[in-house]
Amino acid sequence: MADNKAVNLTEETARRWLKERGVEIRDIADLVFYLQEKYHKNLSIEECIENVERVLSKREVQNAIITGIQLDVLAEKKMLEEPLQSIIAVDESLYGIDEILAFSIVNVYGSIGFTNYGYVDKQKPGILARLNDKSTGQCHTFLDDIVGAIAAAASSRLAHRAAGGDRG
Numbered sequence: 001m002a003d004n005k006a007v008n009l010t011e012e013t014a015r016r017w018l019k020e021r022g023v024e025i026r027d028i029a030d031l032v033f034y035l036q037e038k039y040h041k042n043l044s045i046e047e048c049i050e051n052v053e054r055v056l057s058k059r060e061v062q063n064a065i066i067t068g069i070q071l072d073v074l075a076e077k078k079m080l081e082e083p084l085q086s087i088i089a090v091d092e093s094l095y096g097i098d099e100i101l102a103f104s105i106v107n108v109y110g111s112i113g114f115t116n117y118g119y120v121d122k123q124k125p126g127i128l129a130r131l132n133d134k135s136t137g138q139c140h141t142f143l144d145d146i147v148g149a150i151a152a153a154a155s156s157r158l159a160h161r162a163a164g165g166d167r168g
């Protein structure tokens with residue numbers, strides 16, 4: 001049962017760290033609603049929450065969350081070594097690994113996720129605007145992409161299911 005314990009610890013940690021970094025399930029569900037309301041008549045926020053929950057229950061998503069948030073937190077505490085410390089602390093635009101990590105989340109529900117991800121990344125609605133606010137002293141270099149990716153994946157899941165597909 002050691003494996004089972006590790007799974008639970010990963011999920012529990014991913015969910016707790018999101019919360020500790022200021023991201024609630026509802027914030028991500030709001031992004032899903034923003035992305036999907038024009039395509040689904042009578043879309044409810046509860047449906048969005050349910051799809052976010054299902055994305056968060058995936059191990060590969062949890063792994064991306066804990067890896068990205070750990071790097072953000074270490075950068076905030078100035079505990080990384082150079083040049084990585086400065087690159088992550090200032091959110092250098094050419095770095096790109098934050099986006100690569102987020103793609104591992106977007107990938108879970110297939111290619112329409114990429115369109116949704118690109119869209120929220122450009123528009124930065126809701127929680128994404130706050131995570132991108134550099135004046136707070138907090139470092140969310142990885143977290144902003146992770147949150148956008150969870151919303152994009154949840155949107156894809158919702159769309160697949162509305163179209164009659166079932167991808168878990």
Ligand SMILES: [Mg+2]
Pocket residue numbers: 091098099140141142143144145
């Ligand atoms: Mg980023």
